[in-house]
Amino acid sequence: MPKNLFAPGVVNRRDLLTVAALGAVSMTMAGCASVGGPPSPQYNEPVEPALPDYATMYGPVVDEGFEIPAVPIQKIDPQFLRQIVDDPTGQAPGTIVVDTTGHFLYLVQPGGRAIRYGVGLGRAGFEWSGDAVVQWKQKWPKWTPPDEMIARQPELTKYSAKNGGMPGGLMNPLGARALYLFQNGKDTLYRLHGSPEWNSIGKSVSSGCVRLMNQDIIDLYSRVPAKTPVIVTGDIGQPMAVSGRFHRAIAIDAGVPQDAELLGPAQ
Numbered sequence: 001m002p003k004n005l006f007a008p009g010v011v012n013r014r015d016l017l018t019v020a021a022l023g024a025v026s027m028t029m030a031g032c033a034s035v036g037g038p039p040s041p042q043y044n045e046p047v048e049p050a051l052p053d054y055a056t057m058y059g060p061v062v063d064e065g066f067e068i069p070a071v072p073i074q075k076i077d078p079q080f081l082r083q084i085v086d087d088p089t090g091q092a093p094g095t096i097v098v099d100t101t102g103h104f105l106y107l108v109q110p111g112g113r114a115i116r117y118g119v120g121l122g123r124a125g126f127e128w129s130g131d132a133v134v135q136w137k138q139k140w141p142k143w144t145p146p147d148e149m150i151a152r153q154p155e156l157t158k159y160s161a162k163n164g165g166m167p168g169g170l171m172n173p174l175g176a177r178a179l180y181l182f183q184n185g186k187d188t189l190y191r192l193h194g195s196p197e198w199n200s201i202g203k204s205v206s207s208g209c210v211r212l213m214n215q216d217i218i219d220l221y222s223r224v225p226a227k228t229p230v231i232v233t234g235d236i237g238q239p240m241a242v243s244g245r246f247h248r249a250i251a252i253d254a255g256v257p258q259d260a261e262l263l264g265p266a267q
Contacts, residue, residue, distance in 0.1 A: 179221065
């Protein structure tokens with residue numbers, strides 16, 4: 001009389017092998033019941049690596065000999081902290097889109113995603129918009145206020161082009177990095193740049209520029225290759241064809257420093 005395989009005290013190695021074999025047959029039979037043909041290959045879109053936690057992302061940084069202090073992230077609206085989001089722009093990967101309504105800068109990524117940074121913008125009367133490319137970029141750039149700005153603020157005369165400009169540093173208005181925007185080979189005199197004034201992010205308080213926290217501009221700078229297209233608009237989510245126009249306003253800078261890094265030949 002055959003043994004009960006599951007009765008206590010009677011299971012041996014041969015019995016276990018028998019049970020395993022029966023299980024394997026059962027699994028094979030179940031597999032045969034599925035729709036025939038090999039499984040379709042899976043394609044996974046490239047995924048942007050996870051960003052570090054905010055305490056690390058906005059912590060103190062020693063960069064090119066300058067000690068950038070930590071940003072008090074608890075005092076900043078969380079929406080303006082760097083994060084990966086669904087891309088609302090519809091632009092090609094690698095495009096920078098500045099949303100002047102929401103005070104965001106998007107760096108479009110593959111797979112329908114974007115890295116979003118909070119930005120500060122020009123106050124009323126200094127807003128600007130248009131299409132350009134990043135032609136030059138510079139670490140800890142020199143700042144030369146344009147004549148129009150000096151006329152409004154005579155105390156800036158000591159930083160005029162004639163006087164050599166303001167050297168790069170922690171209090172320089174261009175911050176830790178500057179990306180110089182050109183259109184049709186000409187300097188628009190507008191910049192994407194850093195700022196020590198973290199409390200200006202999400203607001204419109206500066207003259208004709210797009211400012212990011214220093215930790216964010218360092219990150220953006222490292223991701224931007226030659227001739228990155230830039231679109232500045234207040235109509236995110238609407239059709240945004242490159243128009244070739246650039247709405248003029250009062251600029252923040254008088255020109256490109258001689259030691260800036262050229263990204264492709266100027267036309």
